[in-house]
Amino acid sequence: MNSPLSAGTRFWIIFAQVFGTVFMVVGLISYCAYLEDFKNYLTGPNGADVVNSPAAIAEASFICAILVYFTWKSIWSAVVIIRAVNKMDDLTLSANKWMISAVSLSAGGLFTPYLMTLFPNINIKSTIKPKVWLPRVFGIFMLVGAPLAMLTYGLMNKGNFGGTGTEGYTIALFVIAGFLTVLGVANVATFYSKNANMKYDESGWMHFLANTTLVIITLELVVVMISAVLELVAAVFQLISRSGNNFFYILLNLLNVVIYALYVGLVWWVTWETMTGIWKDQVDFTTFKAADDYQQNHANPAM
Numbered sequence: 248m249n250s251p252l253s254a255g256t257r258f259w260i261i262f263a264q265v266f267g268t269v270f271m272v273v274g275l276i277s278y279c280a281y282l283e284d285f286k287n288y289l290t291g292p293n294g295a296d297v298v299n300s301p302a303a304i305a306e307a308s309f310i311c312a313i314l315v316y317f318t319w320k321s322i323w324s325a326v327v328i329i330r331a332v333n334k335m336d337d338l339t340l341s342a343n344k345w346m347i348s349a350v351s352l353s354a355g356g357l358f359t360p361y362l363m364t365l366f367p368n369i370n371i372k373s374t375i376k377p378k379v380w381l382p383r384v385f386g387i388f389m390l391v392g393a394p395l396a397m398l399t400y401g402l403m404n405k406g407n408f409g410g411t412g413t414e415g416y417t418i419a420l421f422v423i424a425g426f427l428t429v430l431g432v433a434n435v436a437t438f439y440s441k442n443a444n445m446k447y448d449e450s451g452w453m454h455f456l457a458n459t460t461l462v463i464i465t466l467e468l469v470v471v472m473i474s475a476v477l478e479l480v481a482a483v484f485q486l487i488s489r490s491g492n493n494f495f496y497i498l499l500n501l502l503n504v505v506i507y508a509l510y511v512g513l514v515w516w517v518t519w520e521t522m523t524g525i526w527k528d529q530v531d532f533t534t535f536k537a538a539d540d541y542q543q544n545h546a547n548p549a550m
Contacts, residue, residue: 256365257332263358264325271321271355275314282307302412308403309416312396312424317355319392324354327384345524346377350384352518353467360517377525378457379447382434385460389431393424434460461525468522475514482507 278285286307327350332340340347340363348360400420407413433456437443447453486500 256362260332260359260362261329263356263362264328267354267356268321268325271314271318275311275318278311278314282311285310300412301407304407305404305413305416308400308407309420311403312400312420315399316392316396316424319395320354320388323384323387323391324350324356328359343375343380345521346375346380348517348521349377349381349464349468349525352471352521353385353388353464357514357517360521361513376444376447377527378454378461379438379444381464381525382457382460383438383443385464386431386434386438389427390435391431393427393431397421397424397428430456430459430463464525465522468518472515472518475511479504479507479511 286303328347331343331347335343344363348363351357351359397420400417404413404417408417437453437456440446443453447457482500482504486497486504
């Protein structure tokens with residue numbers, strides 16, 4: 248059953264997935280196209296010998312590998328969310344909103360988690376288990392994205408392994424990506440099995456995989472929250488250091504700080520609700536105030 252609100256909200260959720268994915272793909276292509284300029288930026292004006300040094304190549308390759316991973320993550324998250332939006336009615340989306348929000352936030356999205364709060368506010372339980380559904384989705388993230396990252400780094404560093412200053416990048420990438428690959432294989436093999444939902448309650452192995460995956464998701468969401476605070480700190484620093492005696496410049500910077508503060512508040516609220524929600528085996532949901540207001544103004548919505 249769908250409310251009058253849902254058609255426009257669903258359109259914007261789908262639009263956000265397409266826009267975010269295109270943005271990531273264009274960003275990756277731009278990075279590759281201007282790779283030499285990025286290496287110059289990373290190393291500074293130290294001459295061609297430094298720019299083409301093993302360390303500089305390794306650093307640029309490391310960044311490209313991360314971009315490849317997150318580009319794949321953006322693509323798959325878009326597929327998952329668009330599929331959910333097209334298949335689920337409002338009640339189901341409302342019940343499972345924080346799982347969908349977790350997928351979006353981990354791929355760098357915020358607009359979609361906010362839009363998920365606009366669905367009608369009903370106190371209901373989630374219809375899918377977060378500790379089964381999320382390992383499935385993130386298992387595909389890891390199973391495809393981590394090997395792609397290692398392959399990207401290896402191809403860009405061909406003939407450069409073992410060079411001075413490359414060891415840290417190489418070890419960090421292959422240890423992290425190797426771990427994610429193994430976890431991705433385990434998640435896909437386990438949680439895409441027949442009757443995974445029924446087996447979960449009795450399986451210690453599935454609990455272990457689910458909790459490991461949720462720890463990783465939680466760490467990613469903590470990074471989102473910290474990044475938002477750092478952006479606010481940067482805005483405050485700019486207000487203090489660059490305002491001078493110009494009243495209008497001070498006013499504009501102050502407005503900028505206020506906007507960042509509101510943004511940080513939204514990020515923290517959505518991320519915290521998502522982070523706590525995904526750890527519950529069966530989640531009771533109450534939605535954001537915007538949904539409360541909607542219900543009060545539409546006592547008998549058309550369904």
